[in-house]
Amino acid sequence: MHLYFPRPFAHARFALLFYLCCSSDSRLLARAAGDDTIIHEDHNHHRLLNLLNNHDTFQGAAVEANDYEPNFAGFDRAIMGRAPEAATTLGNNAPKPADIDQGDIQYWIFPQATLQGPSGQADSPLPLPLPSTATNPSRLETDLMLLAPTQSPTVGSRTVWLTISTCDQPTSTTTGDAFAPSPLEIYVSLSRNNQRPDNGRSDHVIAVEGGYGNITLSNITDDIYIGVRAPESEGFRGAYNYELAASIDSPYATFFNGSANPWNTSITAWDTDPNSSLLGTGNITNAFLRSSDFTAWMAMRPPFSVYIHSQTDPAILGLQKSVCGLKNHAQIKDSNIQDSDKVMVTIGGQPKQLFYIKDLNSSSSYNAIMTLERSNKGIVGGGGAVWNMTSFTTKSDNNCQIIHSLPFCTNVAYAVPSNFTTNSTTLALAYDAYANKTYQNFSKSLQQIPCDTTPSAQYSLARNCDDCAEAYKTWLCAVTIPRCADFSSPSKLTHLQPRNIAQNFINGTEPKGALFSKENKTTNQSRNRWIDDTIKPGPYKEVLPFCVSDGEVGLEL
Secondary structure (H helix, E strand, O other): OEEEOOOOOHHHHHHHHHHHHHOOOHHHHHHHOOOOOOHHHOOOHHHHHHHHHOHHHHOOOEEEHHHOOOOOOOOOHHHHOOOOOOOEEOEEOEOEEEEEOOOOEEEEEEOHHHHOOOOOOOOOOOOOOOOOOOOOOOHHHHHHHOOOOOOOOOOOOEEEEEEEEEEEOOEEOOOOOOOOOOOOEEEEEOOOOOOOOEOOEOOEEEOOEOOEEEEEEEEEOOOEEEEEEOOOOOOEEOOEEEEEEEEOOOOOEEEEOOOOOOOOOOEEEEEEOOOOEEEEEOOOOOOOOOOHHHHHHHHOOOOEEEEEEEOOOHHHOOOOOOHHHHHHHOOEOHHHOOHHHEEEEOHHHOOEEEEEEOOOOOOOEEEEEEEEOOOOOOOOOOOEEEEOOEEEEOOOOOOEEEEOOOOOOOOOOEEEEOOOOOOHHHHHHHHHHHHHHHHHHHHHHHOOOOOOOOHHHOOOOOOOHHHHHHHHHHHHHHHHOOEEEOOOOOOOOOOEEEEOOOOOOOOOOOOOOOOOOOOOOOOOOOOOHHHHHHHOOOOEEEEOOEEOOOOOEEOOO
16 A cells, blocks of 8 residues: 655645644744754654755655654544554465454455466375265265365356464453353455445344354456455453464365264263263264275274363353364363274274274263364465364262273273273283184084085175174174163163162172162172172173164164
8 A cells, every 4th residue: 555645745845834833832933943852753754854945856756654753732533543453365275363452353365366366285194085975974974075176277257265273362350251252253255345345334244153164266267355354252351362264275264063863973972980981973884894095094094083072161252163262172182082092993894993082080971072184284275173162071989990992892982890990901911702602603503504615505695604603703792792871861761771780889888769670680799700809890881782684683872
């Protein structure tokens, strides 16, 4: 922006003379008379003299606005006005974090040169290419396909994706308030006649919810102007911090709403114990076992991250859909979870990612939020993806403990009867070894069957001996390693069977109630006595296994 001094320069002389004559400050008249004794008190004095004495040089010349700001003695700053801040330029897939105080507005521009520039660098942590032509992609796979670049370089109009992620926000001045401050307001203008879009003066408004907002602009040929306003929220102090991004390739940051995809595109709580939780994704892919896609997923480093936050703490309200907001404010961050507690598994026959979350409080409710993050922010989709949150509540009794990743019983990933005198790894190996030992008798019997005989001599052409062995192992592991629930769980839950009430609780107290008679053989011991004699968990309730299809046994997760 430039300021121009018009011709004739007599206008400037007249303005200065009018200003000096109308001023009540005698010092100004002294200056006009040539008195330079107080020249250093007004830093504009020498500029005015230069303009008057050398006006021929300045006629029609341009002076940069940043080089000079009118600040005359006797005139209040509010009267003179303040030049608006210059807009900050956005690059393609190159967000610039910014702080903004409540009540302020900041301006951004995505220039035409970048709009017509080259596409961004694509660098996905996922096996590529994703099977976008698959006839039966998993629900999670369908979401992941949306993260791939979708626009080829073109000349002329292009599609632009704008996204905003709130990383920090003002905090409540009242303890215990479960409210978030008002979200940032984003205004978009597509006209050079409106380079300062604001409330009531914009072509588009981006709704920000949970710390995330986005808009897709089609057929764009020129500069895009953006205004970011921080509203004033009563009862909150502090500033906002946000990442605004523009991309000609695909959304820089993404939020997947569970209401649009309700079939477990996110993680679910598989089970809990008093101090931990086991979370897992849905099927990452529906690819067949031993296919190239299946193998690629199982061979890779677990790609997803998870954040855990207590439902009683409002700190992430207004930030729960933003990767940077979760990184800054979630109580349990993904970076604090050990790599050994984030593993790829094939429970149910398809690749899934499992999360084992420790150091939780008993009888407490939490929210879990899954994300997909990138290590390099300057790439397509570098802002990451967030899925809708899920919730879970930890158990209250101290005789159920989570185990997972067993060498033999690979489908076991839930809480089992325990007395918490050993760690979960040792407990898992003890259960697994007992089940494996029990399986050996069946394995020897199966070897007597001519599994490799001709088709006409086989018992079934639909299933072979491998299918039989796998189905038996699944059933054996389910009944040998029972899934455990709190003994205090409501009695109306008919899928829970009281077990081992002949033993006292771990704290030495005795179970009471006519319903739990020690004379009832169904309830006075576990399904197998090895648990009571070796693990000694005390009374608990077993989650009864259920039959699914083809003789298989499953556990509802």
